[in-house]
Amino acid sequence: MPHVTFVHGICNQPEKTQLLRNWNQSLSEGGLDLAGAGVSTSMVYWADVMYPEPLAAGDSFEAVEGGLGTADVDEDLAWIDELQGNEKALVESMRRSLGVDSASPDGDDFKPEAPDENVSKLEFEAIPLPWFIKRRVMKAFLRDVHHYLFDATSSPRPGESFRVKEHIRDLFVSQLSIDSQNEGPHVVVSHSMGTVISYDCLKNVPACPAIDGYMTVGSPLGLSEVHDNYDPRYNAKDAFPSVGVSGDWINVYDRLDPVAFNARIADDYLKSGTEVVQDHRVTNGGAWRHSSLKYFAQESLCEHLANLLEL
Amino acid sequence: MDASALVRELERAARTFDRAGVALQCETLTADLWVQARPLELQDAKAVLDILRRKRYFALMIDVAEALIQTGQDAPRIRRLYAQALIDSDQTVAALAVLRVLRQDCEAQGDAAELAEALGLIGRAHKQIYVTARSAGSEGDVGRHLLAAIDSYAVPFDAAAGLNLWHGINTVALLCRAQRDNIEIDSPPIDIGTASKAILAHIKALTTPEIWDCATAAEACVAMSDYSQALEWLGRYTSSAAVDAFECASTLRQFEQVWQLDHSEPPQAALLHTLRAALLALEGGELRLEHALDEVSSAQGFLHDAGQLQQRDNTQFEKVFGGDRYKSFKWYVDGLNQARAVAVIEDAVGNGHGTGFLLPGSDVHPSISDEWVLVTNAHVLSDDPAEHAGSPSALPPDEVQVRLEASDTPDATYEIEAILFSSGRTELDCTIATLSEPVACEQSFRISKHLPLADGQQRVYVIGHPGGGKLSFSLHDNFLLDHEVPRLHYRAPTEGGSSGSPVFNSTWRLIGLHHAGGSKMGKLNGEAGVYEANEGISMTAIIEAVAAALG
Numbered sequence: 001m002p003h004v005t006f007v008h009g010i011c012n013q014p015e016k017t018q019l020l021r022n023w024n025q026s027l028s029e030g031g032l033d034l035a036g037a038g039v040s041t042s043m044v045y046w047a048d049v050m051y052p053e054p055l056a057a058g059d060s061f062e063a064v065e066g067g068l069g070t071a072d073v074d075e076d077l078a079w080i081d082e083l084q085g086n087e088k089a090l091v092e093s094m095r096r097s098l099g100v101d102s103a104s105p106d107g108d109d110f111k112p113e114a115p116d117e118n119v120s121k122l123e124f125e126a127i128p129l130p131w132f133i134k135r136r137v138m139k140a141f142l143r144d145v146h147h148y149l150f151d152a153t154s155s156p157r158p159g160e161s162f163r164v165k166e167h168i169r170d171l172f173v174s175q176l177s178i179d180s181q182n183e184g185p186h187v188v189v190s191h192s193m194g195t196v197i198s199y200d201c202l203k204n205v206p207a208c209p210a211i212d213g214y215m216t217v218g219s220p221l222g223l224s225e226v227h228d229n230y231d232p233r234y235n236a237k238d239a240f241p242s243v244g245v246s247g248d249w250i251n252v253y254d255r256l257d258p259v260a261f262n263a264r265i266a267d268d269y270l271k272s273g274t275e276v277v278q279d280h281r282v283t284n285g286g287a288w289r290h291s292s293l294k295y296f297a298q299e300s301l302c303e304h305l306a307n308l309l310e311l
Numbered sequence: 312m313d314a315s316a317l318v319r320e321l322e323r324a325a326r327t328f329d330r331a332g333v334a335l336q337c338e339t340l341t342a343d344l345w346v347q348a349r350p351l352e353l354q355d356a357k358a359v360l361d362i363l364r365r366k367r368y369f370a371l372m373i374d375v376a377e378a379l380i381q382t383g384q385d386a387p388r389i390r391r392l393y394a395q396a397l398i399d400s401d402q403t404v405a406a407l408a409v410l411r412v413l414r415q416d417c418e419a420q421g422d423a424a425e426l427a428e429a430l431g432l433i434g435r436a437h438k439q440i441y442v443t444a445r446s447a448g449s450e451g452d453v454g455r456h457l458l459a460a461i462d463s464y465a466v467p468f469d470a471a472a473g474l475n476l477w478h479g480i481n482t483v484a485l486l487c488r489a490q491r492d493n494i495e496i497d498s499p500p501i502d503i504g505t506a507s508k509a510i511l512a513h514i515k516a517l518t519t520p521e522i523w524d525c526a527t528a529a530e531a532c533v534a535m536s537d538y539s540q541a542l543e544w545l546g547r548y549t550s551s552a553a554v555d556a557f558e559c560a561s562t563l564r565q566f567e568q569v570w571q572l573d574h575s576e577p578p579q580a581a582l583l584h585t586l587r588a589a590l591l592a593l594e595g596g597e598l599r600l601e602h603a604l605d606e607v608s609s610a611q612g613f614l615h616d617a618g619q620l621q622q623r624d625n626t627q628f629e630k631v632f633g634g635d636r637y638k639s640f641k642w643y644v645d646g647l648n649q650a651r652a653v654a655v656i657e658d659a660v661g662n663g664h665g666t667g668f669l670l671p672g673s674d675v676h677p678s679i680s681d682e683w684v685l686v687t688n689a690h691v692l693s694d695d696p697a698e699h700a701g702s703p704s705a706l707p708p709d710e711v712q713v714r715l716e717a718s719d720t721p722d723a724t725y726e727i728e729a730i731l732f733s734s735g736r737t738e739l740d741c742t743i744a745t746l747s748e749p750v751a752c753e754q755s756f757r758i759s760k761h762l763p764l765a766d767g768q769q770r771v772y773v774i775g776h777p778g779g780g781k782l783s784f785s786l787h788d789n790f791l792l793d794h795e796v797p798r799l800h801y802r803a804p805t806e807g808g809s810s811g812s813p814v815f816n817s818t819w820r821l822i823g824l825h826h827a828g829g830s831k832m833g834k835l836n837g838e839a840g841v842y843e844a845n846e847g848i849s850m851t852a853i854i855e856a857v858a859a860a861l862g
Contacts, residue, residue, distance in 0.1 A: 001761065028817075029638065036769055036817035038761025311760060 002039045002309045003182040005175055005211075009192020009218065009292060010141045010259070013047040015054040026293040032302035037311050040182065044175045046168045046197070050144065052156045077139060079152075091146050094225040097261070098138040137290070141259060144193045145220065148200075149229045165200075172201045176209045185212035185247070187308045191292040192259055195219035196226060202244030204230060213308030214241075214249040217295045221251075221269070222262030240271035249277045250304045257289040280304060312343040314355040321359060325366045328790070328802055330843055331830075337363070337371045341378040350383035360392040364399075367557055372396035387413060387425040394432050401443075403436040410436065427467035431478050434463035438485060442568045445492070454494045461485045465500035479510050480527045483534050484569045491571065507534040522551045526562045529582070533570055538578035545582055546631045549589035556593040562586060574602065577616065580609045585631075588643035591784060598784040600650065603717035607647045614644045645819050646772065646784065650717040651754035653813065655776040656691055657724075659710050663779015665691035666812040666825075667713065669752050675743060676857050679731065683750045684743050685713060686853075687811035688826050690736040692727065692744065701736060703810075713746065716782050718753070725750060732857050739797060739848050739856055740826040756813065758850055759820035765793045771801045773825050773845075775812030783809075792844055795835035797852030799823050800844040814847045823847030 006023055013019050020043045024034055034041055047054065080091055147154060151165035180186055188211050190198040195216040201208045220226055227234040240249065253263035262268070266277040282301060284294035295301060317340060324332030340359065344351060351359075356379050363372040376393035379385075390413045397406035410433045417426035437460035444453040461482055468479035479501070486503050489496055511531040514524045525548035532541035548554060548562070563586040566572050572579040587610075591598050600606050617637065621628040632640065654667045667687030672679030675686075689698050690705050698705035708727035715721065726747040733742045763769035769791040777783050792800040799822070801814070814823035828845035 031818065033817045035764045035766065037759060037820070038763055040764060 001182050002037075002184060002311070003179050003186050004034060004039060004041045004305070004309070005044060005179045005186070005188045006041060007044040007172065007188065007190035007194030007198045008047065009190075009194045009290075010144045011047075011137065012051040012055050013045070016043055016045040018054075019043060019045065022293060023296055026296035027302055027305070029297040030299050030302035032306055037306075037309075039309055039311070042175055042179055044168075044172050044194070044197070046171055048156065049162050049164060049167055049171075050147070050154055050156055077142070079143070087146075087150055090225055090229060091142065094142060094145070094223070097223065097225065098142060137258070141193065141220070145196060145226060148193070148196060149226070168197055169201055169205055172197060173205055173208045176201075176211070180209040180211070185308065185310050187211060187213035187215065187305065189215045189217065189305065190219075191217045191295065192219070192290065195221055199241065200230060203239070203241035204232065208244055210244055210246055212245075213247040214245045215301075215305060215308060216249070216251045216265075217292065217301070218253060218257050218260045218290050219251060219263075219265065220259050220261055222260070222265045224262075227268060236268055237270050237273045239269040240276060242271060248308060250280055250308065251277055252280050252282055252295060252298070252301050252304070254282055254284045254289040254295070257284070259290045278304075312340075312347060312351075314351060318355060318358045318362070321362050325362050325368070328366075330368075333363075333366070333368055334371060337368075337375050341375060344378050344382040347382070351379060353384065353386050353388065356384045356386075356389055357392070360389065360396075364392065364396065365555065365557065367399070369396045369400045373400060373402075387417060387422060387429070391425065391428055391432065394429075394436075398432065398436050398439060401439075403440050406436050407433065423470070427470070427475055427478065430463045430467050431475075431481075434460045434478070434481060436460075437463065438481070438569065446568070454489075454492075457485060457489055457492070457494055458496065461489070461496070461500065468506075469500060473513055476510055476513065476527050477523060479506055480530045480534075483507055483510070484530060484565065487534060488569055488571070503534060507531045511535075520547075522548055522553050522558070525551070526565075530565070530570070533566070533572070533582070538582065542578075542581050542585065543630050545585045549585055554589070554593070556590060559586060559590045559593055563590060574606055574609045577609075577612065581613050581616075584610050584613045584640070584643070588640045591643050591646060592639050600647075600717070600782045600784075603650060603782045604719070604721050607650060607717050610644045610647050614641060642819075646774075646815075647717075648754050649756065649813070649815065649819050650774055650782050650784075651715065652752050652756060653717065653774050653776075653782060654685060654687075654713045654715050655779065655782075656687055656706075656811065657712050657714065657779070658706060659712065661712070663776055664706055664711075665779070665810045666775035667691070668756070668811075668813045669715070669750060670758075670821075671755055672745075674755075674758060675854060676731075676861050678861055679745075682745060683752050684731065684745055685727070686741065686743050686813075686824060688736070688740045688824065689733050689742045690740060690826070691811045692730075692742045693733055693735075694730050695733060695735065698735065705742075708744065715750070715752070716776075719751065732860055734853075734856060736826075739853055741824055741848060741853050741856075743853075743857065756815075756821040757819070758854070759816055759822045760851065762794045762799055762822055762849060762851075763791050763816050765791060767792070770817055771799075771822065771847075772815045772817075772819070773809060773812050774815070775809040775825065777809045792842065793835045793838075794849070797849045797856075798835060799847045799849055800832060800835060800842075801847065802844060821850050823849050824853060 006020065008019060014022065020041060024041060027034060083091055146152065147164040148168060151163050153161055154164050155161045188198050199221060202211065251265050253260040255263055257263065264279040266275045266279045269277050280300065282295065282298045284291060317336060321333060321336040324336060359375060360372055363375065373393065373396045376389060376396060379389055380393065390409055394406045394409040394413065397409065410429050413429045414426065414433065417429055437456040441453050441456040441460060464478045464482040464485065467475040468482055482501055483503055483506050486499055511528055514520050514528040517524060525544050529541040529544035529548065532544060566582055566586065572583055574580045574583055587598055617632055617640065652669045654669060655663050656665045656667050658664050665687060667685045669683040670686055672682045672684045675684055690701060690703055692708065692711055693699065693705040694708055699707060708730060711727050712724040714724050728745040728747045730742055730744045734740065767790065770789050771791050772784060772789060774782065774784055790802050792802060794800065809825055812825040813821050814825050816822050825845065825847045830843045831841040832844040832846060834840050834842060
């Protein structure tokens with residue numbers, strides 16, 4: 001039986017079963033009914049490592065366009081003050097790249113590099129996402145990516161404490177160990193920060209079972225601050241996780257997705273010096289282009305996933 | 312008797328389509344009613360009948376209502392539900408007898424609300440008799456039923472127009488029907504144009520119209536030949552989560568049988584397709600194609616027009632196809648297209664014997680190229696004398712003719728040239744044959760490599776010719792129950808004659824060949840016990856068997 005292991009992205013999420021149902025439903029809207037096609041699914045759920053409790057029913061981070069769900073992502077960045085050396089320098093660099101500190105209500109004081117060479121400056125500035133919402137999301141992203149890459153400690157609930165990278169790596173590898181017992185093909189589909197986690201495990205964790213196909217969606221893997229901090233050290237010419245991924249890697253992005261910086265990553269993750277990652281652009285509607293549900297409802301994404309699953 | 316517990320258990324059984332469980336609860340209830348000192352409380356009696364009505368257990372509803380009334384629970388509401396079940400079971404004469412007494416009682420007691428409902432049902436019974444008789448080509452004096460229906464609907468509408476909109480719109484619909492059928496009415500109770508406008512205005516003024524209001528508004532627009540606005544109202548109606556298959560089917564019947572909308576006229580066909588698409592997607596729905604080819608072509612045309620509208624006027628498009636309606640409509644048309652490759656298998660004189668379907672030969676085995684093959688059950692078509700002697704008996708190849716009702720040549724018949732593969736009814740129950748002349752089939756099924764997950768949530772769809780009749784999509788209670796190679800069990804109840812039908816998953820990929828059904832089917836995967844189920848044979852298992860046989 002084919003199987004898809006999902007890995008969710010930044011910010012808090014609904015509880016695991018609901019999140020899995022939401023993602024399957026979106027894929028179904030895009031024309032890919034995984035259960036109907038005999039494909040089982042599972043979720044590497046790590047939101048509870050960072051947040052005390054799941055989003056309540058009816059409260060969805062995906063509804064960020066309406067300003068909902070942003071209250072609990074307005075992170076306090078005081079933790080940055082305690083960093084030192086290279087770690088602090090890197091976080092400050094990323095902070096600038098993400099425009100976290102822009103003060104003006106409309107983000108006018110943030111002059112980002114165009115996230116994609118095909119996006120005109122005018123087009124990029126026309127992103128209708130309210131800046132205060134975007135800034136909150138970027139803060140959450142900054143925290144998640146830092147805590148993971150530098151294996152920081154998270155204490156989401158009284159008495160519970162996690163080494164973030166170590167624990168999430170364990171979650172990922174454990175889930176893949178279960179899922180890889182299916183006949184296959186076995187595909188990992190990760191979104192947002194989930195792509196950083198899945199890539200790190202598939203590339204850098206020897207105990208991680210290999211998969212047959214890999215899909216990254218709305219990924220920040222193109223950020224130099226991300227790939228410069230992998231351990232072992234990132235080398236673009238051999239960055240493809242050849243041991244962990246036996247088949248294709250499809251990277252799906254929306255060029256106006258504020259998290260998918262440098263959205264086209266094929267030239268950042270070469271396989272023996274050759275471009276093999278397939279970058280695939282989609283256009284999500286509305287203001288919040290990073291929405292996993294919007295990505296999964298894209299027919300072309302569904303077609304690529306169906307191909308990875310050999311349906 | 313713990314009535315609350317019984318209602319809860321009945322609700323559970325009905326929700327999970329546990330027919331045997333529903334029947335058992337009803338049996339227990341009727342037995343208990345006779346030993347109770349007092350009649351069942353009205354609230355509990357109503358709850359039981361409502362559950363049975365929602366899930367269309369009309370025969371059980373009649374049995375329970377009989378017992379309730381006989382044991383003293385004969386409140387107007389119960390008698391009305393009883394009459395409703397009789398009408399839904401086509402026992403209209405019996406229903407009218409019940410309703411006449413109910414009407415008199417309501418008049419005597421001054422119960423205006425129940426009187427309006429009783430009159431509405433009397434109108435519905437007469438309407439049904441009239442429509443059925445006309446459809447059967449009756450030349451007798453059936454016009455009196457139409458007049459009786461109009462009278463019954465008009466009275467409550469006239470008494471309280473703002474409250475009894477469904478009576479009003481039925482009066483309008485039947486007056487229009489009378490005009491089309493040249494039935495003269497001396498003094499019409501209402502003016503069609505005035506009443507239609509008033510009904511529509513009333514609904515437009517509502518802050519949050521109920522779903523029935525939306526259907527009524529659509530009918531009012533049809534009465535005014537404003538099909539575009541009717542489509543918008545139907546869009547609101549079909550996108551409501553409150554609409555179930557039974558209600559949707561009732562609305563479709565009203566547009567087909569009373570309004571007689573023409574599927575060859577695009578503006579009218581659009582209304583029918585919108586309702587059919589919604590019905591096909593609803594749990595428990597049923598769709599039967601009276602004119603398969605025309606309806607498939609018409610739906611394709613409507614889909615094309617919808618695409619054009621999207622490019623030309625996105626605002627209007629959103630009104631009609633907003634949300635997921637466009638996607639569900641595409642899915643519906645995709646489903647209709649599958650019907651093009653579904654064949655009725657007839658005996659030498661044209662009597663329907665079973666169903667089959669065409670596949671490109673190369674999909675079945677690489678050695679069969681450049682021709683379509685017919686796939687059906689061995690108990691439908693076989694050259695094995697043991698299959699001819701079996702019950703039901705298979706037809707030999709030289710006594711079979713094949714027609715593709717939804718193809719471009721629905722009247723063309725094909726003979727069997729040769730049987731390439733056959734596996735008996737106790738094994739894969741499959742025959743694969745070539746046809747005597749080339750077939751111009753435009754639809755090629757996509758075969759799913761895997762069966763859907765057996766998690767109790769997956770639906771399957773069977774397209775066939777039940778009873779050898781019209782093409783039908785079987786959608787009742789169509790959940791996949793379980794599978795164990797090569798068999799799959801599902802609840803879609805198919806009538807006799809559906810043998811040999813293709814079974815599809817939710818995205819119209821072929822997963823199996825339907826071959827049997829029964830109320831006591833043994834469970835799969837080593838589970839003890841039996842259940843009501845249909846059984847299909849996995850298509851991939853058949854293809855593997857063909858590969859093993861042909862090399």
